[in-house]
Amino acid sequence: MAIFKSGNPTLTEKMFDRSLHIESNMQGTMSVRGTLNKFGFLLLMIIAGAAYSWHLFEQAQTGLMNTLMMVGIFGGLITAIAISFKPNWAPYLAPLYGLLEGLFVGAISAILNAAFAEKYPGLVMQAVGLTFGVAIAVFLLYNFRVIRATEKFKSVIIASTMGIALFYLLTMVLRLFGVNVSFMYDSSMLSIGISLFVVAIAALNLILDFDMIEQGAERGAPKFMEWFGAFGLMVTLVWLYIEMLKLLSKLGSRD
Numbered sequence: 001m002a003i004f005k006s007g008n009p010t011l012t013e014k015m016f017d018r019s020l021h022i023e024s025n026m027q028g029t030m031s032v033r034g035t036l037n038k039f040g041f042l043l044l045m046i047i048a049g050a051a052y053s054w055h056l057f058e059q060a061q062t063g064l065m066n067t068l069m070m071v072g073i074f075g076g077l078i079t080a081i082a083i084s085f086k087p088n089w090a091p092y093l094a095p096l097y098g099l100l101e102g103l104f105v106g107a108i109s110a111i112l113n114a115a116f117a118e119k120y121p122g123l124v125m126q127a128v129g130l131t132f133g134v135a136i137a138v139f140l141l142y143n144f145r146v147i148r149a150t151e152k153f154k155s156v157i158i159a160s161t162m163g164i165a166l167f168y169l170l171t172m173v174l175r176l177f178g179v180n181v182s183f184m185y186d187s188s189m190l191s192i193g194i195s196l197f198v199v200a201i202a203a204l205n206l207i208l209d210f211d212m213i214e215q216g217a218e219r220g221a222p223k224f225m226e227w228f229g230a231f232g233l234m235v236t237l238v239w240l241y242i243e244m245l246k247l248l249s250k251l252g253s254r255d
Contacts, residue, residue, distance in 0.1 A: 028223035035213050039230035042098040046234070049102020050109065057110035065107050072104030083231055090227035097231060101238050108242070112249055120252030127248050131241040134199075138206045147204075149211035157208055160201045187253035195247040202240040209233050 049072070056065035079097040083090050113124040141147045171181045183190045213229040 030213075030217045030221040030223060030225040030229070032214055032217050034223070034226040035217070035229040035233075038094070038226050039233050042094055042230050042234045045095050045098025046102040046105060046238070049099040050106030051102075053103050053106030054110045057107065057114070065110070068103045069107035072100045072102070072107070076100040076104060080231075080235065083228065087228040088222075088224050090231050091224050094227045094231040094234075098234060101234070105238060105241065109245065112245060116249065116252045120248070123248050123252055124245070127241060127244045130248075131237065131244050134203050134240065134244075135206060135237060138203050139210060142207050142210045147207055149207055154208060157201065157204050161205060164198055164201060187250045192247065192250050195243065195250060199240065199243045199247055202236065202243050205236045206233070206240075209236055 053065055053068060053072075056062070056068070076097055079093050079100060083093050083097065109124045109127075116123045138147075142149075147153075171184050174181055184194070185191065209229075209232055212232070216225055216229060
């Protein structure tokens, strides 16, 4: 059904429809409150992983921190793919994803916090505050139906998200061949404008995620889909935070 369109690749109609036929004897159905509770637990997992990476940086154990950061990046990617193909594994793998992403997020946050300690003190805390502030604002806009997840809205956000993903992939490929796309990483107004656009799209993806979870609960998806929905929300929130960090670091690099 069209209501299950989402820019988040982990939250799709196919996954919800498949879940309705998996473990049909499972007791209980998905609820919005249950999903949010599990999202809170995943948030704690990310905080735990991030705190450990930050601690390693403070203890000058950067070698171990860098190793765990790479484990977090690739382990998180593999875990996310596994959950996307097997949503019934989400209750077991989603917490692991949270810990792995926490290792990565904590490491990159500690590195940037130290790099901008003099020029832009408090960069990480501002990024955290802005990320949660934007997420709460978007939730309220959705909850009070100020912004509605219409078919046109979904199509625009999905197309924009796919465009961003392809653009990022292209710049990565170009860098492998020695082509430096400087406006993606410098502090020019063009670069800042691109970051603002990406942050906006990441934030609006939350609208699609909230709608997806709400529709899944109304359709009586199995209980394990609460973990899957919470996982999808976490994917979007981590993306939003990373983009917020990039934006603030670009602003902090300007003279």
